[in-house]
Amino acid sequence: MSVMNQYEDHFLPAYSNYPQGRYVSILLVRRVESEAIFRTEGSGEPLSKEFVHAGLADDTVIQRVVISKRKQTAVERRTGRQLLRANDLLFKKDAKSEVCSLNRNNPCEKCMDCMIYGYAAGGGGAQKSRVVTDDAFSLHGAGAVTDLKQFNALFDNSTMRDPETGKASTSIGTDEYVKPESIFLDIETLRDVTADEFRYILGNILRSTRYGAISSRIGKVKNIVAGIVFSDCELFSNLELTQSVYDLLREGEPEPDFPLAADTVVTAVNAATETLAEQVVGQLTIVPSADLHALISEIGAFYRDGVAVTEMLENTSKIYGAQG
Numbered sequence: 102m103s104v105m106n107q108y109e110d111h112f113l114p115a116y117s118n119y120p121q122g123r124y125v126s127i128l129l130v131r132r133v134e135s136e137a138i139f140r141t142e143g144s145g146e147p148l149s150k151e152f153v154h155a156g157l158a159d160d161t162v163i164q165r166v167v168i169s170k171r172k173q174t175a176v177e178r179r180t181g182r183q184l185l186r187a188n189d190l191l192f193k194k195d196a197k198s199e200v201c202s203l204n205r206n207n208p209c210e211k212c213m214d215c216m217i218y219g220y221a222a223g224g225g226g227a228q229k230s231r232v233v234t235d236d237a238f239s240l241h242g243a244g245a246v247t248d249l250k251q252f253n254a255l256f257d258n259s260t261m262r263d264p265e266t267g268k269a270s271t272s273i274g275t276d277e278y279v280k281p282e283s284i285f286l287d288i289e290t291l292r293d294v295t296a297d298e299f300r301y302i303l304g305n306i307l308r309s310t311r312y313g314a315i316s317s318r319i320g321k322v323k324n325i326v327a328g329i330v331f332s333d334c335e336l337f338s339n340l341e342l343t344q345s346v347y348d349l350l351r352e353g354e355p356e357p358d359f360p361l362a363a364d365t366v367v368t369a370v371n372a373a374t375e376t377l378a379e380q381v382v383g384q385l386t387i388v389p390s391a392d393l394h395a396l397i398s399e400i401g402a403f404y405r406d407g408v409a410v411t412e413m414l415e416n417t418s419k420i421y422g423a424q425g
């Protein structure tokens with residue numbers, strides 16, 4: 102029996118626009134795998150940072166690097182939309198409209214992307230996103246995970262040559278970057294999704310790798326699913342999780358080691374989840390790690406089967422009443 106079937110009670114049997122109070126929280130360890138800049142390079146803007154408490158155990162305050170929630174879901178939406186486009190499942194709102202696109206703000210209001218991640222249409226229509234996330238904080242303090250580097254400014258065509266004149270770029274800027282093996286913790290909360298919508302969202306997370314500035318190749322990130330929790334309410338915040346994990350990993354030292362092995366962080370996320378879950382007022386089902394590993398393999402195998410993926414996308418696109 103597939104792992105997804107074992108947990109089918111936690112998914113909606115059919116799409117519904119009315120809140121049903123079924124939440125799926127995906128706990129993510131986002132591990133930076135190359136030097137990363139989470140905004141436009143060469144702009145001279147500093148990285149986004151916030152002063153927050155280091156952990157939950159004492160009053161020490163540190164500065165953490167922040168990745169905005171918008172940046173995170175925008176990347177995953179694009180990954181999903183590529184798949185929808187390849188399967189001809191992005192639609193037109195009406196005969197006069199262009200095909201649904203994120204950049205031009207012309208949502209079709211009936212594709213999986215519009216219906217899952219939400220849209221706000223100029224004409225007043227709106228669908229709230231059923232994938233809710235928050236800003237993600239670096240596990241370590243900004244001092245441990247950032248450095249400065251000189252960059253040649255890139256042109257729009259992502260090269261160092263001006264596409265019109267062919268001349269090489271001479272402008273050099275200093276940019277602050279996030280070091281490889283920096284860790285960001287993030288919880289994506291899915292509200293009232295069907296099993297296939299869950300497959301789509303989780304696939305988008307696992308298949309997204311570039312979170313940096315759009316015009317560069319800087320910013321490779323690996324998303325590791327550390328845990329999945331089903332519940333009838335929202336869990337704790339990204340910041341609480343980050344602080345709790347920080348306390349577990351510093352083991353009496355002022356700061357945890359840097360860099361840390363991904364497995365060490367995942368183990369700490371699981372321990373922190375158990376502790377923080379005790380304060381959540383609601384019914385929680387924490388997926389055991391053996392089931393989680395089996396589920397991730399199942400999703401991997403599913404995405405390697407192009408026919409099954411197309412069939413799932415076509416069937417799901419119909420549940421919203423979409424007609425291409």
Ligand SMILES: [Zn+2]
Binds near residue numbers: 192212
């Ligand atoms: Zn759409």
